Amino acid sequence: MSVVVTGATGQLGRLAVEALIARGRAPGAITAAGRNADRLAELGEAGVATARIDFDDPDTLEEAFRGADALLLVSGSEVGARELQHRNAIEAARKAGVNHIVYTSVVKAGETTLILAPEHALTEEMLAASGVPYTVLRNGWYSELFEAELQQAEQSGSFLGSAGKGEVAAASRADLAEAAAAVLADPAPHAGAVYELTGDRAWTNDEVAAELTELLGRPVEYRDLPAEEHAEALMDEGLDDGTVRFLVDLDRNKLDGELALVTGDLSRLLGRPATTLSETLRSLYRDGTAQ
Numbered sequence: 489m490s491v492v493v494t495g496a497t498g499q500l501g502r503l504a505v506e507a508l509i510a511r512g513r514a515p516g517a518i519t520a521a522g523r524n525a526d527r528l529a530e531l532g533e534a535g536v537a538t539a540r541i542d543f544d545d546p547d548t549l550e551e552a553f554r555g556a557d558a559l560l561l562v563s564g565s566e567v568g569a570r571e572l573q574h575r576n577a578i579e580a581a582r583k584a585g586v587n588h589i590v591y592t593s594v595v596k597a598g599e600t601t602l603i604l605a606p607e608h609a610l611t612e613e614m615l616a617a618s619g620v621p622y623t624v625l626r627n628g629w630y631s632e633l634f635e636a637e638l639q640q641a642e643q644s645g646s647f648l649g650s651a652g653k654g655e656v657a658a659a660s661r662a663d664l665a666e667a668a669a670a671v672l673a674d675p676a677p678h679a680g681a682v683y684e685l686t687g688d689r690a691w692t693n694d695e696v697a698a699e700l701t702e703l704l705g706r707p708v709e710y711r712d713l714p715a716e717e718h719a720e721a722l723m724d725e726g727l728d729d730g731t732v733r734f735l736v737d738l739d740r741n742k743l744d745g746e747l748a749l750v751t752g753d754l755s756r757l758l759g760r761p762a763t764t765l766s767e768t769l770r771s772l773y774r775d776g777t778a779q
């Protein structure tokens with residue numbers, strides 16, 4: 489049985505390839521697909537097949553997907569372009585005769601105000617209409633994205649935001665990749681399932697600050713600001729208007745609890761507790777200080 493993984497040149501997809509191999513899948517029965525030629529060459533050195541694909545070029549997709557029993561469709565990274573890109577990928581999978589598509593969506597897609605959700609919700613609708621058996625992995629907020637807060641805390645003893653007491657049930661990329669590999673190992677029982685893959689608990693920024701205080705061994709404070717002041721602070725750091733709006737809107741989503749859902753789906757697929765945010769912060773800190 490062969491599996492194609494898109495986004496394998498990126499962080500989550502690469503971890504999924506590694507998780508498939510760790511579960512005993514022969515590297516030769518995995519195709520790592522992506523655009524970046526250097527990263528594809530690195531993956532090839534691990535013994536997996538590689539394919540250069542571009543979501544904007546349907547021919548590359550159909551060719552790469554032909555003969556695959558299962559496809560892990562890791563959502564693309566170009567926000568705003570993904571509806572068409574994912575449509576291309578699903579259509580190519582259907583034409584190529586792929587037996588099962590596993591798609592990485594976002595938590596609560598379809599029933600959330602999360603600014604990133606609309607393209608994922610549309611993709612889920614396309615999957616349902618495709619006629620190809622599929623499973624949706626609605627991934628929660630990556631724990632690794634708290635590296636930004638860690639870095640601010642290391643530099644200044646505080647980090648800024650406008651998320652108030654909003655909670656985030658973050659999950660590590662490695663866990664999410666391992667869960668994807670668990671589904672890909674035997675996709676049929678998961679056909680039609682929609683999993684909300686969250687951490688086992690949710691964290692407020694005050695709790696993250698307390699964790700960073702312990703990790704760094706000095707006081708770390710979360711400075712909560714009104715949205716306009718948060719935007720001004722980000723502009724003072726030199727961020728462009730689009731990025732500022734994006735980050736402030738995301739904090740609004742956090743404040744509204746759009747990333748707070750805790751379901752246990754992730755730990756159930758893993759067969760163990762999910763990696764905690766504390767553990768991921770510790771790894772990020774170790775990796776950062778080891779350089």
Ligand SMILES: NC(=O)c1ccc[n+]([C@@H]2O[C@H](COP(=O)([O-])OP(=O)(O)OC[C@H]3O[C@@H](n4cnc5c(N)ncnc54)[C@H](OP(=O)(O)O)[C@@H]3O)[C@@H](O)[C@H]2O)c1
Nearest residue numbers: 495497498499500522523524542543563564565628629630
């Ligand atoms: N849950 C969360 O917190 C969260 C946060 C951010 C993003 N995401 C979503 O999760 C996905 C995976 O996350 P990640 O951290 O692994 O992202 P990443 O490291 O940026 O990887 C993105 C992958 O998408 C591929 N890609 C982008 N545009 C493509 C195109 N036109 N054709 C073919 N491949 C294309 C990239 O290929 P190349 O590098 O070869 O171009 C790369 O392999 C992201 O793409 C995004 O949809 C989730």
